[in-house]
Amino acid sequence: MDFELKILGSASALPSPDRFNTAQLLTVGNQINLIDCGEGTQMQLMRYKVKHQRICNIFISHLHGDHYFGLAGLLSTMHLQQRTGPLHLFGPRGLAEILTLQFKYGGTQLTYPIHFNEVDTTAFTKIFEDKFMTVHSLPMQHRVPCCGYLFREKQKPRHLLKSKLPDFLTPPQLVRLKWGEDIFTENGEVLVRNADVTTDPKRSRSYAYCADTRCKEDILPYISGVDLLYHESTFLQEMAARAEYTFHSTAAQAATLAAKAQVKRLLLGHFSTRYKDLTPLLEEAQAIFPNTNLATEGKTVSVLE
Structure with missing residues (x-):
């Protein structure tokens, strides 16, 4: 069964011609989960030939625009394409209100049901479960309520x-x-x-998505040993004071967390536009945690059973 992550966007607040705002796709079996939906996500879905209608669940980390400004457009496209199947939407308080107002004043009555699920961003809580996986919220520390998400495959049969x-x-x-x-x-x-x-059964796999946040070691028990960890790394360590002030992390901090959590692989993302060349961020992290890669547009990472 597939357990595969595809990166659609890696930019922080400002997009650029070759970097889109944050969005990722996690495929578990035949189920596609969208994680964050920054501006331009639809274009990236088309670029990588992903059918909108196959998305089952959408997980939004917080209400800064670079993480959800693409959502209303994507939902509208699903409507225009006559989607009928339900869509499950997870995010912090306020997301449902924002979308409801947009569709209300746009005179849009969607052709499919959206099941809104308000997430408590302050707690580690199971928010979703089906026959393949569970999803828990991961409390982040940002300027607005924000959470990450932990995806775990369920135990497999012998x-x-x-x-x-x-x-x-x-x-x-x-x-x-x-x-x-x-x-x-x-x-x-x-x-x-x-x-x-x-x-013995094939092993169950896991992915932890740590959105915009100061580096938080109190989540170590939740992410310990995961197969794949994504952690924002907006800045180099030389700008640690700026990272602290803006409630972000550095590449070195992300790598240190990965090492302490003993994860198998680390992905860096959410890069400041000041870095045209991302090599210094990668090298900074690899000096601490060698099995580190950049979560750049188009990258696909498969986790084997």
Whole structure:
């Protein structure tokens, strides 16, 4: 099953000709999740041939324009294309009000239902669950209410060894074996031992998205050991005072957090337009956490099982 991240935008407040405002796509199986939706997201979706209608869930981190100004346009396009399937939208208080007013005064009655889910940006809380994954909010520290998101695949079933399965097993018994149970007789004796007829499942994967924030070590328990961590890195360490003042992070701070959390890979993003060449940010982070890459437009990162 796919577990793949695609970067649509990497710029901080101001876009540029080759950098768009923040937006990412996380594909889990056949489900596409949009994370933030800065200006120009629609253009990037078209550039990378992603069908708008396949987006199931949208997660907005906060209400600074570079993270959601593309949302109303995207929702309108889905409407114009006659979408009928429901869309789940997650974000801080105020997002539903903003969109409702835009559509009200634009005279737009959407052809599909939007399920608004207000997120408490101050708490680590499970906000979504389906048969494939869970999503938790990650409290960030920014100038306005802001959260990140932690995506985790659910536990996967064990693999049945067909050559070792007795012929008498029923479908419900096979299901129980796949989920790690032994099969017992009516007298309580072990009939089929799980360890004898199954092998370990493929591992579950995880992605942590840390949006605009000062570096927060109190989230370490939540992101510990994740396969992929995205952390904003607006500035170089030489501008740490500016980062602190504006409630942002440096590349060195993001790398330090990744090292302490013992994550497998780190992606840097949300770059200030003052940096035409991003190499110094990458080198600063790699000196602390070598397995670091830049979350630049068009990059696709797959997490293997």
